[in-house]
Structure formats: structure tokens, C-alpha cells
Amino acid sequence: MRVNFTVNGRPQEADDVWEGESLLYVLRERLGLPGSKNACEQGECGSCTVRLDGVPVCSCLVAAGQVEGRDVVTVEGLADHARQRSCGDASGTSLDEAKGWQARGTDSQTGEGAELAPIQQAFIDAGAVQCGFCTPGLLVAADEMLERNPDPTDADIREALSGNLCRCTGYEKIMDAVRLAAARQQEAV
Amino acid sequence: MDFLRPASWEEALAAKAEHPTAVPIAGGTDVMVEINFDHRRPEYLLDLNRVGDLYEWEVGEDSVRLGASVPYTTIMERLRAELPGLALASHTVASPQIRNRGGVGGNLGTASPAGDAHPALLAAGAEVEVESVRGSRRIPIDAFYTGVKRNALAADELIKWVHIDRADGPQQFSKVGTRNAMVIAVCAFGLALHPSTRTVRTGIGSAAPTPVRAKAAEEFLNAALEEGGFWDNGKIITPSVAKRFAELCSGACNPIDDVRGTASYRRHAVGVMARRTLTWTWESYRGTAARSEGVA
Ligand SMILES: Cc1cc2nc3c(=O)[nH]c(=O)nc-3n(C[C@H](O)[C@H](O)[C@H](O)COP(=O)(O)OP(=O)(O)OC[C@H]3O[C@@H](n4cnc5c(N)ncnc54)[C@H](O)[C@@H]3O)c2cc1C
Ligand code: FES
Ligand code: FES
Numbered sequence: 001m002r003v004n005f006t007v008n009g010r011p012q013e014a015d016d017v018w019e020g021e022s023l024l025y026v027l028r029e030r031l032g033l034p035g036s037k038n039a040c041e042q043g044e045c046g047s048c049t050v051r052l053d054g055v056p057v058c059s060c061l062v063a064a065g066q067v068e069g070r071d072v073v074t075v076e077g078l079a080d081h082a083r084q085r086s087c088g089d090a091s092g093t094s095l096d097e098a099k100g101w102q103a104r105g106t107d108s109q110t111g112e113g114a115e116l117a118p119i120q121q122a123f124i125d126a127g128a129v130q131c132g133f134c135t136p137g138l139l140v141a142a143d144e145m146l147e148r149n150p151d152p153t154d155a156d157i158r159e160a161l162s163g164n165l166c167r168c169t170g171y172e173k174i175m176d177a178v179r180l181a182a183a184r185q186q187e188a189v
Numbered sequence: 190m191d192f193l194r195p196a197s198w199e200e201a202l203a204a205k206a207e208h209p210t211a212v213p214i215a216g217g218t219d220v221m222v223e224i225n226f227d228h229r230r231p232e233y234l235l236d237l238n239r240v241g242d243l244y245e246w247e248v249g250e251d252s253v254r255l256g257a258s259v260p261y262t263t264i265m266e267r268l269r270a271e272l273p274g275l276a277l278a279s280h281t282v283a284s285p286q287i288r289n290r291g292g293v294g295g296n297l298g299t300a301s302p303a304g305d306a307h308p309a310l311l312a313a314g315a316e317v318e319v320e321s322v323r324g325s326r327r328i329p330i331d332a333f334y335t336g337v338k339r340n341a342l343a344a345d346e347l348i349k350w351v352h353i354d355r356a357d358g359p360q361q362f363s364k365v366g367t368r369n370a371m372v373i374a375v376c377a378f379g380l381a382l383h384p385s386t387r388t389v390r391t392g393i394g395s396a397a398p399t400p401v402r403a404k405a406a407e408e409f410l411n412a413a414l415e416e417g418g419f420w421d422n423g424k425i426i427t428p429s430v431a432k433r434f435a436e437l438c439s440g441a442c443n444p445i446d447d448v449r450g451t452a453s454y455r456r457h458a459v460g461v462m463a464r465r466t467l468t469w470t471w472e473s474y475r476g477t478a479a480r481s482e483g484v485a
Contacts, residue, residue, distance in 0.1 A: 001192060019190040019234060020224045041225040043218055043287055044371060058286045061221040063214055065192040066238045141285070162370035163284025 005067045007031065008077025009084075009092025017064045024048045024059040026067075027074060032099050035075040035136050039165075046164035049137035050074045056144045058163075074098070075136035078143055082117035085147060086188070119143045119181045126177035130168035138164045142178050150185055152178070193235045198242045198320075201347060204235055206322040209344035211235040215243070215258045216290030218283070219299045242349065243294065252355055257294025257348040264293070272353055274309040274360030274379050281305055281364050284371050294348045297333065300340040300399070307334070307400030308379030309362050311392030314354040321345040327352070334399035358382035359473040361466035364394075365450075365458045375450040378438070378462035382470045387411070387420050391463070396442035396455045406437030406463065423478040426471050431464050438463035 003014045003026065014030040022041070027033045027050070037047035041060045048059045051073040059072075073081050076098035080091065110124065119142050122128075129135050138161060145152060145160035152160070157178045166174060193211060195201040205211055211233035214220045223229035237243055243258035246268065253271050255264070261279035265288070269276040275293070282288055282305050296306040297317060315330040319342055328341050335341055342348070360381040366372030377394035389410050391403045413430045414420055439460035444452040 019192040020230070022221060022225065042222045043283065046284065046286055049286055055289045056286050057290050058218075060225065061217045061287075061290065063192070063217055063221060063224075063234060063236065065194060065234070066214070066217065066236050068194065160285060163286040 001065065003064050003068055005069060006071045007033070007095075008073055008080060008098060010094055012095065014064070019063075019065060021064045022060045023050070023052075023062040023064055023067050023072070026064045027059060027072075031095060033074055033076055033095070035098075037133055037136055039133060044165070045134070045137070046141065047134050047137040049140045049164065051140060051144060054144075056141050073140070075139055078117040078120065078139055079115045082119070082143065083115075117143060118184055119146065119178070122181035122184065123174075123177045126173050126180050128169060128173040128177035134164060134166040134168075138166065138174060142181070146178070146182055146185060150182065150189075152182055154179075190231065191233045193233055194239060195235070195237075196239050198240050198349070201235065201237060201240050202320060202322050202345075205347055206345045208233045208235070213237055213298065213347060215295045215298075216260065216287075216292055218287050218291040219295055237294075237347075248355070250355075252352045255293060255351045255353060257297075257351065258292050260290060260292050261288035271355045272309075272313065273356050274313050274362050274381055275306060275353065277360070277362040278305040278309040278364075278377075278379065281362070281372075281374075281377075293351050297340060297348055297351070298342075300334055300338050302337065302397060302399055303374045303377075303395040304400065305362075305364065305374060305377060305394065308377050308392030308394040309360070310351070310353060310379075311400055311402050312379035312381040312390045313356065313360065314381075314383075314390060316352045317341075317348055318350040318352060319343075319346040320349050321347070325349070331402065334401075337398045339399075356381065357385040359470040359477075361470050363462040363466050365462070373449065376442075376444070376455045376458050376462075378459055378466055380463070380466040380470055382474050384420060384474065387415060389414070389467075391438065391441075393438065393441060393459055395449075396444040396459050398443065401441060401443075403438040403441035403463070406434050406441060409437055410434045410467075423475040425475070426467065431467055434467060435460040435464040 001017050003017050014026045039045045039047040043058045043061045050059045053071050077093040080093045193204045195204050212231040213235045215237045243256045245256045247254045261282050264279045265276050293306045296304040310330050316327040317333050318327050333341050362379045364377040365375040374395045376396045379392035381390050393401050439456045442456045442459050444455035446452050
């Protein structure tokens, strides 16, 4: 079947989608957006987290057909999404831009050269990324929390990220990163 | 496989009548796991996401009419006062991502003995309104669970609403698991005080083939509270009464040994949760009773 939906602000069309396929599979294999990770396919790890009509969900548990006509934001569109939120500029992220996201001579140690959402920059600055497999899901979940709750307590952060597993960091640096992003966000206001 | 996308409740019922083997998919948090792991290859998936009615709820005088697909997140945020037991139970389900998608209709559809909504629904008192092209009927929650992962739905029926009695007193929910988030219950317990009828209701999860009430325990406690004038005098419940109640709740279990826990641990833990939830709710009832009497 064919599925039409909006990804990172731009209309997309996926063809030859199998009816039992997940949104995660469509994003990664049909649209070539491998930012959302596949680690468990059973909702346990959160590494596939995207926003569906604004709400964080595990894309591995959304059937492709359920997103027809709906709006999805993935980690590839996070920078644009954050910019839109702060200055109302709604250009969206094209598939090519999204696919080429890391191939622009970015320094992965500092994030220099790429456009990053504040939460992404904070993860780099706080050293919250080790193998990086959990990172996209955490970024999407953390960014959504900061949108809703600009001044989170540690308990709020833990709760908002309780559906995202990380096997490397021990979470402390991730907590640091989210606190840092929150603090910067408040300074900016 | 075919993907059916009804745009309205009537279309959904018609599709289910035409394809009784179609598997409804709401939040997908149970169905998609089965499909991803190839445990299930339904001929038809019946998507309920476009059926707006299922996301609505209405707070009535005596009960809340909860749409089958209202996500747990909404229940936690919007219905905490009316449905405190279910809101607490909802908060223990999985993670924010899962709670944003999953709801009570799916929990009832799966009818797992470990589903967290069940003890809360049993304790509060609820009826499941199901419908087919043949008409609709209301199934009392006590009659809904018919076996391990089996429920009273006919092949052409869908769950539309869950009618849950509005709380008329304190309610609690307690769950044993290995960590705080993302954990399937080893066992769970729901308790609701109903001061307006002077009764107590319970619900036990994961400690029998289906979710169950501890009826003998309820009867014992109802009689003991009545006899001692507890509802009026608001005294602390006698430890021996609480102990006997807990024993009877343990006795209502018919658990198995599995990877999550042994049968004897489950029986023990249900007793502990019964005593604790009784203490918590009764303390809060006494607090409100004292306040409403005033200081005059
Ligand atoms: C990682 C993870 C953790 C989980 N943790 C918990 C937990 O802690 N506690 C818990 O209780 N559950 C848990 N679950 C299970 C699941 O999230 C719940 O059972 C949830 O309530 C299912 O709701 P849903 O809308 O996603 O159901 P779906 O997956 O869409 O459907 C579930 C079943 O119900 C049927 N169904 C759905 N809607 C209807 C309807 N309107 N009429 C008739 N049939 C219908 C479907 O056909 C299917 O058989 C977990 C799941 C995952 C993936
Ligand atoms: S891959 Fe979706 S939650 Fe793990
Ligand atoms: S950084 Fe490796 S899993 Fe989190």
C-alpha cells in the first residue's frame, strides 16, 4: 500500500509498504532516514522515539497505515523543529537534507558545522553521547519535555526519559545535558 | 494482509461484521509487538485511530464514560479526581511513549492477567459497552474476563466505552515489579472505598488466570467495618481486621510460578499490598471524615 504523511514538515509518500510494517521501518527503509534506531522492536528501549502529531511515541509500535495524513517529526528534523519553535520559521527539512545531515563535514566531537537543536548541542557539550545508539530517541523525548516543561525538576526529567534505555552512560551525563539545555533555554528567554 | 481504515464508528462495526477475524489496532502497543515478532499474521488489521468517538470521554453524575482509545496519559492528567485508582494504575504502565498510545480498550482487548487497568476497574466498578452491527450491550467488568487472555467479546464486536463508577471515596493501586518504569506486574492490587454504599471493592492482577476480585475478603471487611461502626466513627481499622483481610486477599489468588515470580511470593505480596492499600485509603477516608465534621 501507499502511505502519505508529513515528515519533518514536508509531505512524503512511501510506496510498496507492507500492511503490517511499522512506522520505524518506513522511516528507515522506505524513506532512507536511519536516525530513528531499531533496537528492540517491542517498545522497551525508546531508541525509535519520534513525534506523531506532536506526541512522543515508539515508531516501532505504530503501524505504517496509521500515520496516513499525519505529522511525524524525527531526530533528523529536530533542529528545524526547535528553530521553528523559537522563531516561528517553518521551512521543514527535506528528505535529502535529512539524509545528508551528518555528511556535511560536521565535527562529531563538537557539533561544529551542522545545525543542531539546543538539546543536541547540550548532549555534545555535556558528554552525554557514548555509542550513540540511544541518543536520537533521547533527544526527541527530551526536546518534547522541554517544550512542555521549560523548568523541569530532576524527577520530571527522569520521568520523561523513563522510556529510553541507555546501556553506556549510566544516565548521569544525560541528566546533565537536559539540565544544561533547560538552563540555556531559560537564559534565552 | 489488508489494512482497513474505517473513518467512523459505523464503518468500523461494518468492517468487523464483514471480517470477523480482523484484528483491531488502537495504540498498537500489544498488536505491533506480536506482528514485529511474527507471533501474529492477521489477514486484516482494523485501524481504529481515525474513529474519533473512541478518544472521547464524558464525566457524568455517577460514572465516567471513557472512550476505548483514550490514552493512559490523558487518564492520568485529566481524570485523576474522578478515577483515582485507574489514574494511578495508568501511571505505572510502561513509559510515557507507551502511555501516549495505549489505552484501556486495548488492555481489555488483550485481557492479560497482568494488565494494569483491570484491578483498578474491578475495584472501582465498571461496565464495558461493546457494540456490533447487531446492537450494543454492557458487560459488567466481573463478567468480562473469561480466561487467560480471553474476554467476553464476540467476533463481530468492538469495545466502545468503558463506564466506570466515579470515585465516592479514596482509591489506591499498588504493583510489584523489579523497577519503577517499564515493568510488567509480578502482581498488582487495586482497592476502592465506597463510603456511599459502605462497601470496599478490590481487584487483583497477575495472581490468577484472569484479573479477579477478592470477594470473600470484601465481604469480611464490609461486615467488620459495619459491625464496628467504622464508617461513622472513623477509627483506625483494628490490626486483626486488616490482617484477616490481607489473608483473605492472598487466599483469593490462584497464581502460577513463572519467570517473574513464584506462586507463593505472589500470594504473599498480594496480602502485603492489600493491607497497605487498605491502610492508605482508610487513613485518607478518616482525614476527610474528620474534616467534614469540622472543628465546631
Ligand atoms: C514496552 C511495553 C510495556 C508495557 N507495559 C505494560 C504495563 O506496564 N502494564 C500494562 O497493563 N500493559 C503494558 N503493556 C501492554 C499494552 O501497552 C497495554 O495492554 C495497552 O493497554 C494496550 O493498548 P493499545 O491501545 O496499544 O492496544 P492494541 O495493541 O492496539 O490492542 C490490544 C488488543 O486489544 C484489541 N483492541 C483494541 N481496541 C479495541 C476495541 N476498541 N475493541 C475491541 N478490541 C480492541 C486489539 O485487537 C488487540 O487484541 C506494555 C506494552 C509494551 C510494548
Ligand atoms: S525499537 Fe522501538 S522501542 Fe525499541
Ligand atoms: S550511549 Fe550507548 S546506549 Fe546510550
